[in-house]
Amino acid sequence: MYQRQYLRTEPQTTAHLAQTMSLLKMNNGELIEEIERILNENPALEKIEEIRCPQCNRKLFPGQICPKCSQPNRGDNDDAIVFLSPRNDFQYQKDVLTDDEYQMEDFTPDTVELPEYILRQIMFDLTDSEREIAAHIVLQVDEDGFVPEKNASIAQYFHVPISKVELIRNMIMHADPIGVCATSPEEAMIVQLDILRETVELPPYYNQMVRDHIASISKKDYKKIAKELELPESDIKNAVRFISENLYPYPGRASWGHSNNDQATQKNVYSNPDIIVTYSNNDPGQALMVEIIIPYGGNLRISSIYKNALNESVEEKREDLKPDLDRANLFIKCLQQRNNTMRRMLEKITKYQVEFIRKGDKFIHPLTRADLAEELEVHESTISRAVANKSLQLPDGKIVPLSKFFDRSLGIRTELKEIVAKENQNKPLSDSKIAEILNQKGYDLARRTIAKYRAMEGIDPAYMRKTQYNEPK
């Protein structure tokens, strides 16, 4: 049985190989576009609307996991059940920015293109007159991602009720980047919280903290907040950590704090994930469910009409039809290939990184694409492509690039963050001191490297951390 699977994954022809490779490096957003393109262009391929299991072709309800095919994978991996999920209730935006684009250093939100980018996402849900209003709002967006003009004044300008403007602005704010065109950082962050709530449970007081206490948060005056909300200070600290890790006050910049350390929050990418990891039954004690989202609206098939046409047609016409048929066949095969590779890869990754998924950044194991390639008996570049551009949602709701699983320094960086968080604010640790501590813990690192990690995490140098404390203004 091992044999059979091996044969199925091994490409047979060069055309097969080339197409599989190009499909492999696409994320779901791109894949949808590609499928649409092929559907339009090739009459031999058709889409059937009901959802079927991509492996055994059994009919499924929307969102249902194939009961048959999720089972066999269980044997070789107790920690995670990896399966392909043919959801079509997932709305993908075609032009979401991939993680890599967010990470690119020279990527700056382009003030010319951002408005268009936003408009395209909401265009189809609006009437003509509403589009005009939306355009008016979006075109005013400043480089931080805000539109300060009040709804009331916009309403007056267009002679429409305020509620209508509110509705439209709300739609804009829910588009990517989330919170864009809000009037203030607070408003943007509230919207981001709402969106996060769709996948994660959050205490209700988070909203209040964002709305009323941003000033105190940036001053690190947790006591004041704790007092006003009548909550223990530890809760507040957790909340602040969550807020600073998951929300970004300037939707146009997509980063916290000042522009010089853009790297700091690159991990917060809001787009639809290609893979979703959850605990089965939402119980952290149970196995991980790894859901690889496959974005067909239904399955792809060779069109039966086309098949009949081919059989009934005369000899010379058959010559014309054959290439289409072959291409369609090939495409379907390549998609299966892609799915299979993704599944095999995810099985290994999740097994190897269970601790990281369950317990957090600190427990990440070192892993290189080369190792994985060897184990799966595929070429390194196959893994590279399979990892590229994909995003994965962790059980806690965070969406991270799949490449995070290969981050060599993440473990050390979180260790570093903890050290800094615990340090005495009056005598901050210098880089060399931190290096010493880390060396004692068994990490072999140079002082210079600490400085780099600090910058990555957006932590200020020691002298800055000191003065910050007793300087209110």
Add this chain to the structure above:
DNA sequence: CTATGGCACGGATT
């Protein structure tokens, strides 16, 4: 003199 950031080199990774 100490702490830190910029530049650049070489080895590993993709």
Add this chain to the structure above:
DNA sequence: AATCCGTGCCATAG
């Protein structure tokens, strides 16, 4: 072959 990453050296600021 291109890119990323850790590190050493040096200039600068306090």
